[in-house]
Structure formats: C-alpha cells, structure tokens
Amino acid sequence: MKLLLLLLFLYAVTAKRVELDWNLKYKNVNADGLFERRVISINDQWPPLPVELNVNDILVIHLQNNLNEVTVIHAHGINQNNGTNHMDGAGMVTQCPIPANHNFTYEFPVTQAGTFWIHSHYKVQYMDGLRVPLVVRDIHEPFHWDEDQIISLSDWYHQDSYTNLEQYMNHDNIEGVEPIPQSGLINDHVNSTISFKPNKTYRLRFVNMAGIATFNVYLDGHDMQVIEVDGIPTQPTRTGLIYLAAGQRVSVLVKTKSTTDLNYILHANMNPAMFDYIPDGLKLSNDANIFPLKASPPLVADRQINMTVDFMENTDGLNHGVINDIPYLSPLVPSLNTLMTIEENLVNDTRVYGPQSQTIIADLDQVLEIVINNLDDGPHPFHLHGHSFQVIARGDGVYSKDTVIVEPINPTVRDTIVVTPEGYVVLRFRANNPGVWFFHCHVDWHLPAGLAATFITAPKLARQQFEALPDIMYDICTLSGLPAKGNAAGKKGLDLEGAPDGVRPIKNPLILGCIIATLVGISTIIWHVWVDPTSSQHEEEDEDQKRLLE
Structure with a gap:
C-alpha cells in the first residue's frame, strides 16, 4: 500500500501543466526548394516545434486564429477519455470551427504515452501546414534507448488545399481523381539530415502527417525493431522496412554502427510504385505480425x-x-x-x-x-x-x-x-x-x-x-453563423428541415450516362488543363458488385 501511494505521489509530482500560446498566421515558405507557397504557421514559425509532454501532464493550447478562415485542431490518437470529449477538435462533430480573429483554448489531461500528432480537423486544412508531432513520454518506459528522434513524413502540394479541394470536388472531376502532391518531405524538408552517434540505440518515432501518401521507410545498412504502433507498445519485432499510411505512427529502435566512416540514406518512398526493386534481404514489415506488449485475447463481439x-x-x-x-x-x-x-x-x-x-x-x-x-x-x-x-x-x-x-x-x-x-x-x-x-x-x-x-x-x-x-x-x-443547439438542423425534436440531406449514389445507369455526357461536354477544356492526361482511369462500376450480407 505504501509503495502504491509512493508511486501515485511520484506521478503527481512529475505531472505538470504545459501551456502553449499558438498564434496562427500565414507565412510564405519554400519547403521543397521548388516553389514558394503560403502555409499556416504557429507563432510565425514553420515548421512548428513538436509538442513534447510527460504522461499525465495537462496540455493547454491557447489558440488565436489570425487567419482569414475558420479552424479547429485535433490531438490525433489522444482518446479524450477523461470527460473531455468537447476537446477532441473534430469540426462539426464535437465543436463548431473557431472563427477568424477569435480565440479558443484547448485543455485536457494526457494520460497515454506514445507517439501522436496534432492537426487541423476542418476539411483539408492540415495539408496547408497546420500539423505538428506530439510525443508523450513515460518514466516507466518498457524499453531502453540512448536518444530519441521524431521523424515526420508528409506530402507537399504547391497549390493551397482549398484550391485543390475545389478541383477535386468538382463536376469536371467525374472520376474523383485526387490531387497529386509535388513532393515528399522528411521533417518538413526535402534534404533532411539526422545525426547519429556511434554505438548508440536510437528510438525513431515516425509520424505520417500526409494528406494522401503512404510511405515505405527503411534505413540503409540497419535493421529496425518495432516497439510501438499508434501509441500502443508492442513486442519487439525486427524488420527492415516499415509501412505507414496517413495518420499512422510507428516507433523503432535502431542500433548505430561502431564507426562514423559512412553516411546512410533513410528512404521514405511515397508509394509502392516508387520501389523499382526491393533490396536483397530486405524483410518487409506487416503489422499483422506485430503484437501488443500487453497481451490480450480477442474481444467477444456483442x-x-x-x-x-x-x-x-x-x-x-x-x-x-x-x-x-x-x-x-x-x-x-x-x-x-x-x-x-x-x-x-x-x-x-x-x-x-x-x-x-x-x-x-x-x-x-x-x-x-x-x-x-x-x-x-x-x-x-x-x-x-x-x-x-x-x-x-x-x-x-x-x-x-x-x-x-x-x-x-x-x-x-x-x-x-x-x-x-x-x-x-x-x-x-x-x-x-x-x-x-x-x-x-x-x-x-x-x-x-x-x-x-x-x-x-x-x-x-x-x-x-x-x-x-x-x-x-x-x-x-x-x-460562425451556425445554429448552436438542437438537432442537426438546429431545431427541436424531429423537425430536420434544412439539415444536409438528399445526396445519394446514382443507381440508374441511364441517368448516370446522361449526367456524365453533359458534364464531359461542358468541361473537356478545363479537364485537360488540370488533370494529368496520363492518369489511369477508374474502371466502370460493376452493377452486380457483391454486397455485404446483412
């Protein structure tokens, strides 16, 4: 009992209130060395500094929206399971967006250790740069390492996200071709350098903050040992390559060589098509073979x-x-x-x-x-x-x-x-x-x-x-000019007149054909201006697709 009280006391002593003032404003940057564009900076800094906490800290972010658009922020992977659902920051799910030139404070205890990130959760805004790694450390970590490195992976567009969104969600884009990024970034740069000391064990925390890209990551001349996925400690699993889709995080341990005679390339390829070959002896990671450190059997479904x-x-x-x-x-x-x-x-x-x-x-x-x-x-x-x-x-x-x-x-x-x-x-x-x-x-x-x-x-x-x-x-x-209370239409009871509704798939192929013919007829010139003519076309929908048995 005394030991338990001592541990609780130590947690209380180490936990602290971490207050951050975030002033959002626009800034021009040239992240990939090819094109200067406007991004959303934090305190006139881009890329913004990672947020680093200890488990049980209380995170407080005083956000000042000095943009000419609304915003929200979400701590991705933080469960908000302490009565702080309203701090989850999902636009129009847990809150209305924060209007331009207004303040909002996010405050919540962080009771999970691991690798996370904070990003805008309004439409496609985080691809304009409003995203930052979040690391929560625990004094009782089950693994040992000498140094800790945060490595963010992201795709990069030269157009701002709302311009790209207008082109994507557009009657001219009948096939739904997603905007293709112009570059891929490591730690928000195209030529990042990560310094390693010899004979050391490093924890590398990979965070995929991309809007669309999946990354395949490997380090020349080194194996990696996976010890965490999405904030969950795992049984140590040796691999030569890790796979991260948008939103995923993976921590690995890497033991450095005994000499500094050579430099090694950290590969972060944006999709499998970029792999012209798989290096000999490279063992591919599959999270189906990565198991939680704290074992638990499958839940029984209700x-x-x-x-x-x-x-x-x-x-x-x-x-x-x-x-x-x-x-x-x-x-x-x-x-x-x-x-x-x-x-x-x-x-x-x-x-x-x-x-x-x-x-x-x-x-x-x-x-x-x-x-x-x-x-x-x-x-x-x-x-x-x-x-x-x-x-x-x-x-x-x-x-x-x-x-x-x-x-x-x-x-x-x-x-x-x-x-x-x-x-x-x-x-x-x-x-x-x-x-x-x-x-x-x-x-x-x-x-x-x-x-x-x-x-x-x-x-x-x-x-x-x-x-x-x-x-x-x-x-x-x-x-923001939105109703604050009531049902989805801002009314009482089941009066849902005015709630967004009425958008459904077109099942009749004759109607679909007419709409496609009309849209293609009025948009051929625009289509060829902005859609890559070499992009592969989606196959025609199969009317007899198998449906899930209910």
Missing part, C-alpha cells in the same frame, strides 16, 4: 456493424465516398452539441444527429465488431477517435457470413488501419468512452468527399457526466 465502402457518382453530380450507399454530410449543429441540447427522450434516436451523419449508437461497454468491405480500387486508412481497436482479420475480396477467419491470439491494436483495395478488415473495440467519436478515412481528400461515420457511446450517460458544455462551445457556433 454487435456487428457492416460498412461497405466505395466511391461513385451521386445525385449532386459529384464523386463521393459512400458507406452503405450514403456519403457523410456534416450536420448544421455539431453532434456533441445535439447530444447535450436535444430533448432528453430523443438523445438515443439516431435521426436527430442528421440524415447523413452516419450515426451509430452503442451501449456502454458494448463490444462492436466493425466489418469494412472496400469495393473501391484504392486503399483507405480509417481512423477512430476516442478508442483503439483490435485488428481481428483482413484479406482480399468481400467478407461475408461464409468467410472463414482464424482469430489471432493477441491481436494488433491501433487507431488507424488500412483497408486494401477490394479487400476487407474486421475490427473490434469496447465502447467504454461515453461521447461522440468520429470514424473516417484519413486520406484528407476523402473526408469532405463523405467517407466518414459517427459513433456515439452511451448518450444518456455522456450527457449526465458532461453536465453542461462550456458557453464557448455554443458561442463559436453563433459567431
């Missing part, structure tokens, strides 16, 4: 949620990402505000959160099994707010009730998972964190395209525990 993912033309003439034939559209009122202000007898009614908010309500401690079937021909890294999940299965084709899987004894646990093209994953997590939690593809272009859903855990309990949101959570809505 309920299965089926999600069939695809991209297709919709009734608004745009190419949307859809889950079960519905693209996500943001409600007019943040879902958390709705939870806190709607009539209490409706708090468990998914309809009040919006017809296209893709809301799933879970009971407290219910184990949800999420089956994602990706019918699209591209990969999708899905990220869950507020939780980590077990990876139970993954494979090619469509998962159905007839699919045979072998459950792992100690499943991989992480918060961001790649669903391969025309493949599936099966995930499980315990809904033990009351509140509103976003689930979305972390290819940043795909979020405004609609590839997202909303999980709400124990709404009545969350409402009781949170008691009331701070006034600022309603004030910023009013300042």
Whole structure:
C-alpha cells in the first residue's frame, strides 16, 4: 500500500501543466526548394516545434486564429477519455470551427504515452501546414534507448488545399481523381539530415502527417525493431522496412554502427510504385505480425456493424465516398452539441444527429465488431477517435457470413488501419468512452468527399457526466453563423428541415450516362488543363458488385 501511494505521489509530482500560446498566421515558405507557397504557421514559425509532454501532464493550447478562415485542431490518437470529449477538435462533430480573429483554448489531461500528432480537423486544412508531432513520454518506459528522434513524413502540394479541394470536388472531376502532391518531405524538408552517434540505440518515432501518401521507410545498412504502433507498445519485432499510411505512427529502435566512416540514406518512398526493386534481404514489415506488449485475447463481439465502402457518382453530380450507399454530410449543429441540447427522450434516436451523419449508437461497454468491405480500387486508412481497436482479420475480396477467419491470439491494436483495395478488415473495440467519436478515412481528400461515420457511446450517460458544455462551445457556433443547439438542423425534436440531406449514389445507369455526357461536354477544356492526361482511369462500376450480407 505504501509503495502504491509512493508511486501515485511520484506521478503527481512529475505531472505538470504545459501551456502553449499558438498564434496562427500565414507565412510564405519554400519547403521543397521548388516553389514558394503560403502555409499556416504557429507563432510565425514553420515548421512548428513538436509538442513534447510527460504522461499525465495537462496540455493547454491557447489558440488565436489570425487567419482569414475558420479552424479547429485535433490531438490525433489522444482518446479524450477523461470527460473531455468537447476537446477532441473534430469540426462539426464535437465543436463548431473557431472563427477568424477569435480565440479558443484547448485543455485536457494526457494520460497515454506514445507517439501522436496534432492537426487541423476542418476539411483539408492540415495539408496547408497546420500539423505538428506530439510525443508523450513515460518514466516507466518498457524499453531502453540512448536518444530519441521524431521523424515526420508528409506530402507537399504547391497549390493551397482549398484550391485543390475545389478541383477535386468538382463536376469536371467525374472520376474523383485526387490531387497529386509535388513532393515528399522528411521533417518538413526535402534534404533532411539526422545525426547519429556511434554505438548508440536510437528510438525513431515516425509520424505520417500526409494528406494522401503512404510511405515505405527503411534505413540503409540497419535493421529496425518495432516497439510501438499508434501509441500502443508492442513486442519487439525486427524488420527492415516499415509501412505507414496517413495518420499512422510507428516507433523503432535502431542500433548505430561502431564507426562514423559512412553516411546512410533513410528512404521514405511515397508509394509502392516508387520501389523499382526491393533490396536483397530486405524483410518487409506487416503489422499483422506485430503484437501488443500487453497481451490480450480477442474481444467477444456483442454487435456487428457492416460498412461497405466505395466511391461513385451521386445525385449532386459529384464523386463521393459512400458507406452503405450514403456519403457523410456534416450536420448544421455539431453532434456533441445535439447530444447535450436535444430533448432528453430523443438523445438515443439516431435521426436527430442528421440524415447523413452516419450515426451509430452503442451501449456502454458494448463490444462492436466493425466489418469494412472496400469495393473501391484504392486503399483507405480509417481512423477512430476516442478508442483503439483490435485488428481481428483482413484479406482480399468481400467478407461475408461464409468467410472463414482464424482469430489471432493477441491481436494488433491501433487507431488507424488500412483497408486494401477490394479487400476487407474486421475490427473490434469496447465502447467504454461515453461521447461522440468520429470514424473516417484519413486520406484528407476523402473526408469532405463523405467517407466518414459517427459513433456515439452511451448518450444518456455522456450527457449526465458532461453536465453542461462550456458557453464557448455554443458561442463559436453563433459567431460562425451556425445554429448552436438542437438537432442537426438546429431545431427541436424531429423537425430536420434544412439539415444536409438528399445526396445519394446514382443507381440508374441511364441517368448516370446522361449526367456524365453533359458534364464531359461542358468541361473537356478545363479537364485537360488540370488533370494529368496520363492518369489511369477508374474502371466502370460493376452493377452486380457483391454486397455485404446483412
């Protein structure tokens, strides 16, 4: 008992309140040496400094928005499981955006150790540079190293993100071709140098802060030992190459050579097509073979949620990402505000959160099994707010009730998972964190395209525990010209007139053909101005695609 009290005392002594003043303003930089463009800086500095904490610290960010646009920030991977759901920073999910020339303070305890990052969570804004690594250290780390290095990976566009978004979500872009980055960056530079001392063990914390790019990383002449994925300590796993999709983080240990006679190249290739060959003897990493350090058996599912993912033309003439034939559209009122202000007898009614908010309500401690079937021909890294999940299965084709899987004894646990093209994953997590939690593809272009859903855990309990949101959570809505309370339309009860709705896939091929013909007819010249004419065309949709068995 005395030892326990001593440990608690030591935690209390080491924990501290870390306050940061972030003044967001524009700055011109030339990150890749090819083109100068405007970015969002923090305190007139870009790239911004990483945020470094100790576990149990309280992080306070006083944010001053001196931009001419709205913003929010999200601590990616931090579960906000201390009654701080309103600090999650997901735009129009847990808060309205912060208007231009206004302040907002984020404050929450950080009770998880590991590698995370903080980024804008409004449309595609973080690709304009509003992103920064977040490292949380623990004095009781299970591994030993001599020095610690943070290595960020990102893609880089010469156009600002909203210009690219206008071109992507555009009637001229019927195929839904994503903007292609002009460069890839390591630590926000194209020619980064990382200094190593001989005979030392380094912890390298890789953070993929890209908008779309997946990176394959290896270090010439050195093996790596994986010890963490997405904030979860793992059993040490030796590998020659690691794979990081957008939003994912991996920590490795590297033992340096005994001499300094040679320099070694750290390769971070932006996609598999860049690998002209695989170096001899290079062992490829697969997180299916990386197991949590703290072993736990597969959770037993109480309920299965089926999600069939695809991209297709919709009734608004745009190419949307859809889950079960519905693209996500943001409600007019943040879902958390709705939870806190709607009539209490409706708090468990998914309809009040919006017809296209893709809301799933879970009971407290219910184990949800999420089956994602990706019918699209591209990969999708899905990220869950507020939780980590077990990876139970993954494979090619469509998962159905007839699919045979072998459950792992100690499943991989992480918060961001790649669903391969025309493949599936099966995930499980315990809904033990009351509140509103976003689930979305972390290819940043795909979020405004609609590839997202909303999980709400124990709404009545969350409402009781949170008691009331701070006034600022309603004030910023009013300042942004948005309704602050009520259902998804800002009204009472089930009166949802005005809530975003009515965008659905076009199932009739005759109607689809007419729309395509019209759009192509009026946009051929513009199309060839901005779309790479060598880009591969998506295959025609197969009307008889297999659907997930319900």
